[in-house]
Amino acid sequence: MVKDRRQLGFSLTETLMAVGTLAIGLTFVGGTFLTGIYFSSLSTERSIAAVAAEEAFAKIRIYGLDPNHASLQTGGGSTPYEQLVTIPAEEYLYPTTSADPARQYSWAALCRRADSGGRLVQCTVFVSRQTPSTRYWFRRSGADWPQLGISDANLPRPLRINLVQDPAGADASEVLLKDAVPSDPNDESALVMDGALLVDDGTGQIYRVLERSTRQPDRIRLDRPWGAAGASADGWAWVVPPAVSGGRNPLIAVYQQVLRFPGN
Numbered sequence: 001m002v003k004d005r006r007q008l009g010f011s012l013t014e015t016l017m018a019v020g021t022l023a024i025g026l027t028f029v030g031g032t033f034l035t036g037i038y039f040s041s042l043s044t045e046r047s048i049a050a051v052a053a054e055e056a057f058a059k060i061r062i063y064g065l066d067p068n069h070a071s072l073q074t075g076g077g078s079t080p081y082e083q084l085v086t087i088p089a090e091e092y093l094y095p096t097t098s099a100d101p102a103r104q105y106s107w108a109a110l111c112r113r114a115d116s117g118g119r120l121v122q123c124t125v126f127v128s129r130q131t132p133s134t135r136y137w138f139r140r141s142g143a144d145w146p147q148l149g150i151s152d153a154n155l156p157r158p159l160r161i162n163l164v165q166d167p168a169g170a171d172a173s174e175v176l177l178k179d180a181v182p183s184d185p186n187d188e189s190a191l192v193m194d195g196a197l198l199v200d201d202g203t204g205q206i207y208r209v210l211e212r213s214t215r216q217p218d219r220i221r222l223d224r225p226w227g228a229a230g231a232s233a234d235g236w237a238w239v240v241p242p243a244v245s246g247g248r249n250p251l252i253a254v255y256q257q258v259l260r261f262p263g264n
Helices: 012-063
Strands: 105-113 120-129 137-139 148-150 159-165 174-178 197-200 206-212 219-222 234-239 251-260
Touching (some): 012 120
Antiparallel strands (some): 159 174, 174 219, 197 206
């Protein structure tokens, strides 16, 4: 009786198909871990930003503010807090002291009067990542306004940009970013990124940038119609721009409170 010498097993084709299926599965699993890490990091940053904002509002209350300051006008634009009150530079950091500057955060605030002749001031706090040795844009003042300059403070600060509604546009949530100084070489459309938060200068209303057009970089789409809350069709908004060298948007979140200050 002759025994069957054939051996049972997998063919090369079956082995390759199995390995390929396993590789595809591991790729999806790896992508899931990366997505989880991203959202976990985002959640952690937002939790820290909320605490940093509460500390910022507390510092604004402690250092105080003159509600009758000439720069605070009802119905007018917003004014950076550092132009109203002088406080130590380290007070804009969170935590104020840290052994690792790369793990620090910073805040900046805008103020506008919330009532005529009263003591209520709307304060908008921007919380950003603190990146050492990074420089940011700012608007010059005086005769050089509104040209862009490069700040030596190395802290992300809100910067005013000019927005106009497209008269030919059918969607009121789409606006055009107007270059305030067309004669200079700076492309101001690069100051606004997808996901950026804008604060209307006249009303303090907050908008989120859903998309910036790739074919027309100066066109951006907001999460709601521009001007719906009283903003002018042609006005200014505040945004925390990316660093001069480019890269990730430093802003994490924006918070608002109406604070009461003692008057004269």
